[in-house]
Amino acid sequence: MTTQELIALIKKNPISFGCGALCVILIAVLYFGSDTVDDAKAQLDKLSTEGARLSANIEYSARLAEQYKTVSTANTIIDSRLVRASQLAQNLQYFYKLESDTSTKLTGLTQMQSALPKKGAPTTNFTPVGFSIVVDCDYAKALDVLHRLEDGEHYCRILDCNLSPKVSEGTGGVAQGMGLAVTLELEGQP
Amino acid sequence: MASLLKKKADNAGPVVPPWHPDLRIVDLLPDTKVVRTAFFVNGIAILGAVVLALLVVHREWELHVVNGQIADAQKQIDRDKRPSAQAVQLFGKFKQEESRIRELNEFVSSRPNLSPIILRIAETLPAKLALRSLDFGPAGLTLKAIIRGAPDQASGDASAYLDQVKADPELTKYFDEMALNSLSRDPATNRLTVELFLKFKGVKKS
Numbered sequence: 001m002t003t004q005e006l007i008a009l010i011k012k013n014p015i016s017f018g019c020g021a022l023c024v025i026l027i028a029v030l031y032f033g034s035d036t037v038d039d040a041k042a043q044l045d046k047l048s049t050e051g052a053r054l055s056a057n058i059e060y061s062a063r064l065a066e067q068y069k070t071v072s073t074a075n076t077i078i079d080s081r082l083v084r085a086s087q088l089a090q091n092l093q094y095f096y097k098l099e100s101d102t103s104t105k106l107t108g109l110t111q112m113q114s115a116l117p118k119k120g121a122p123t124t125n126f127t128p129v130g131f132s133i134v135v136d137c138d139y140a141k142a143l144d145v146l147h148r149l150e151d152g153e154h155y156c157r158i159l160d161c162n163l164s165p166k167v168s169e170g171t172g173g174v175a176q177g178m179g180l181a182v183t184l185e186l187e188g189q190p
Numbered sequence: 191m192a193s194l195l196k197k198k199a200d201n202a203g204p205v206v207p208p209w210h211p212d213l214r215i216v217d218l219l220p221d222t223k224v225v226r227t228a229f230f231v232n233g234i235a236i237l238g239a240v241v242l243a244l245l246v247v248h249r250e251w252e253l254h255v256v257n258g259q260i261a262d263a264q265k266q267i268d269r270d271k272r273p274s275a276q277a278v279q280l281f282g283k284f285k286q287e288e289s290r291i292r293e294l295n296e297f298v299s300s301r302p303n304l305s306p307i308i309l310r311i312a313e314t315l316p317a318k319l320a321l322r323s324l325d326f327g328p329a330g331l332t333l334k335a336i337i338r339g340a341p342d343q344a345s346g347d348a349s350a351y352l353d354q355v356k357a358d359p360e361l362t363k364y365f366d367e368m369a370l371n372s373l374s375r376d377p378a379t380n381r382l383t384v385e386l387f388l389k390f391k392g393v394k395k396s
Contacts, residue, residue, distance in 0.1 A: 013228065019235030026242035030249070037249060040256040047263035054270035061277030068280055071287040078294060125290045128297065139312070139321070147305040155294060157301045163308070164323035164334075187297050 083154050083188035085114050085129045091186075094154065095133055102144045108134030108181075114190070128157070128185035135180040136166060142180040155187035302364050302390060307331065310360045318347050322383065330365065330389040337382045341375060344382035348373055352386060366391045 001009075010017045083091050091111055099106040112130035135145055142163050149156045166179035221227060304326055311333065315321060322334035335351075337344040348370065355361055356368050367389040376383050 013231065015232040016228070016235040019232070019239040022239045023235070023242055026239065026246055029246055030242065033249065037253050037256065040253055040260065044256055044260050044263060047260060047267060051263050051266045051270065054267060054274040057274040057277045058270055061273075061280065064277060064280050064284060068284045068287065071284060071291060075287050075290050078290065125293050126297070143305055143308055143312075146308065150303050150305055155298055157297055158304055158326065159301065159328070161304055161326040162323065164325070185297075187294060 078155075081154055081187075082126065083129050083186045085111075085127060085188055085190050091129065091131070094152075095131070098145065098148055098152070099135070102137070102141055102148065104135045104137040104141050104145060106133060107136055108132065126187050127190050129188040130159075130183070130185050132183050133181070135182075136177055137180055138177055139163075142178055145180060146182070149182070149184060157185045157187075159183045159185060307361070307364055310358070314354065314358060314361075316347065316351055316354070318344075319351060319384070329393050330367075330387055332371065333386045333388065335384050335386075336376070336379070337384055341380070341382050344384075345373060348382065348384040351384070355386065355388065361388070364391060365389055 083094070085091075088111055092109060095106060095109050110132045112132060114127055114129060135142070137145060146158070146161070149158065160181075160183040162179075162181045164179055166177050308324060311321070311324070315335070318338045319335040320338065322336055323332075324334075325332040337347050339347065352368060352370050361368075365388040369387050369389075371385040371387045373382055373384050375381070
């Protein structure tokens with residue numbers, strides 16, 4: 001078939017050839033644009049997820065400012081109740097005041113050295129300060145001392161505690177009151 | 191008659207050639223069919239083009255709708271971005287403050303309060319027992335007491351006290367295991383000394 005014959009055939013069947021050409025163009029359009037909707041949907045999903053995340057952030061932060069204020073105030077109070085490991089005199093004064101308030105006798109008082117944090121250990125907000133105290137008292141006063149330590153001005157954790165009769169030399173084994181030996185930590189900062 | 195109805199055999203005789211030559215040019219002759227072939231060809235071509243066009247239009251419409259949704263989502267993101275960032279920043283500060291409270295709470299609750307335990311022991315101590323010593327260690331409490339009375343009855347009193355401690359609703363809040371460590375006679379006083387060990391809850395046995 002020559003070109004002229006082809007042109008004659010097209011001229012003879014303009015509709016079918018026109019529609020055929022249109023079909024070829026439309027198929028090309030469909031083929032080359034086949035990913036556009038999927039891409040747009042993927043982008044929409046991504047944006048929807050991001051939008052939902054942002055909305056959730058806003059929704060959940062409705063009372064955050066108020067809650068932040070509350071914890072911030074609580075932390076101010078906590079700070080005022082911490083001991084400072086470097087302030088030895090003030091720390092010991094706390095126990096002497098305890099002695100005075102409970103009418104006991106403090107026969108031993110030591111502030112222990114704070115252990116250096118281990119390498120790789122998680123960072124902490126506080127550094128507990130250790131103390132060792134020995135008190136001469138009776139059972140009721142020992143209870144008073146422990147109660148004041150646990151519910152006192154500073155945050156306290158009792159590690160070891162021994163309450164036993166105090167037997168002095170020359171008393172023939174007869175107990176002379178009680179001895180309270182406590183190893184404790186007060187929450188503090190360096 | 192029956193012979194006339196019989197079909198003649200194909201090889202009845204030689205095929206006779208047309209009696210004159212066929213001079214028609216078939217391509218130039220008009221289509222004389224009731225429905226012309228061109229109608230079907232055009233119809234199929236138009237139908238195909240229409241179907242494909244509809245597919246393209248449908249896809250473009252779908253794309254238009256999705257693009258509209260993308261624009262809405264982007265607008266929402268632009269609107270929420272700043273308040274969200276502020277909320278995240280505030281939450282970071284909140285977490286920092288909260289971690290201090292959490293750490294302090296862990297510190298305080300890592301050991302039980304001793305004063306209520308001592309008070310409870312004193313309140314529930316039987317008249318026959320006299321406390322000798324209390325020793326709180328990392329694992330629990332060692333309680334020593336002297337038992338008044340004859341030694342033959344004292345061992346029964348020690349067991350009864352252990353049962354009482356095990357059944358005490360207040361003490362069982364702090365301790366999960368109670369055991370009789372020793373029961374020995376003090377030669378000087380001829381009295382029995384009982385030693386109980388009360389293990390703190392959550393402490394592993396050494």
